[in-house]
Amino acid sequence: KQEVTQIPAALSVPEGENLVLNCSFTDSAIYNLQWFRQDPGKGLTSLLLIQSSQREQTSGRLNASLDKSSGRSTLYIAASQPGDSATYLCAVMEFQGAQKLVFGQGTRLTINP
Amino acid sequence: GAVVSQHPSWVICKSGTSVKIECRSLDFQATTMFWYRQFPKQSLMLMATSNEGSKATYEQGVEKDKFLINHASLTLSTLTVTSAHPEDSSFYICSAFGGSMDTQYFGPGTRLTVL
Numbered sequence: 001k002q003e004v005t006q007i008p009a010a011l012s013v014p015e016g017e018n019l020v021l022n023c024s025f026t027d028s029a030i031y032n033l034q035w036f037r038q039d040p041g042k043g044l045t046s047l048l049l050i051q052s053s054q055r056e057q058t059s060g061r062l063n064a065s066l067d068k069s070s071g072r073s074t075l076y077i078a079a080s081q082p083g084d085s086a087t088y089l090c091a092v093m094e095f096q097g098a099q100k101l102v103f104g105q106g107t108r109l110t111i112n113p
Numbered sequence: 114g115a116v117v118s119q120h121p122s123w124v125i126c127k128s129g130t131s132v133k134i135e136c137r138s139l140d141f142q143a144t145t146m147f148w149y150r151q152f153p154k155q156s157l158m159l160m161a162t163s164n165e166g167s168k169a170t171y172e173q174g175v176e177k178d179k180f181l182i183n184h185a186s187l188t189l190s191t192l193t194v195t196s197a198h199p200e201d202s203s204f205y206i207c208s209a210f211g212g213s214m215d216t217q218y219f220g221p222g223t224r225l226t227v228l
């Protein structure tokens with residue numbers, strides 16, 4: 001059974017720092033991996049989706065990498081801002097057509113001004 | 114593109130009443146929709162998978178008679194919490210599979226409070 005783990009569970013850093021959020025999954029046979037952002041009391045916003053054949057994806061200050069063989073992904077946030085404060089979730093889709101996502105428990109990120 | 118809406122965004126009801134939550138894919142057709150439940154400071158818990166025109170598939174431990182799901186069209190799924198009790202109070206999120214990417218698109222969530 002696929003399990004997704006996110007470390008750390010919570011992170012607090014001063015504004016301007018670069019930071020890395022980690023996600024690991026137990027079964028490397030995935031179809032894709034996605035990073036989401038969730039603000040308190042809100043739904044999920046997709047940040048980056050990486051297909052299994054890809055190594056990384058970038059969007060603005062965000063960069064997500066995928067090492068399928070080792071079962072790991074990282075989300076790198078450059079020059080963090082208070083507006084980046086949110087919970088970040090990673091999720092894997094196990095195979096094409098699976099449609100289901102297996103979620104990690106999330107990392108609660110706080111950026112202090 | 115790929116927008117999913119939920120209605121209502123929040124609802125307060127008395128214990129014993131039923132509450133219906135709607136999930137709509139606004140600009141794409143979704144053959145499959147998912148319903149999640151989320152408790153404070155926890156991740157999403159998948160409740161059921163809903164396919165258009167067929168019965169929903171419920172995850173283990175989810176009461177199908179308590180949480181009725183209907184997926185009558187390619188753009189609408191509904192979740193009805195029957196005879197709601199305070200322990201049903203939670204944040205319910207739906208998602209729809211489809212659009213241009215192989216992924217789920219999430220609604221904004223519905224906060225249910227049962228008094």
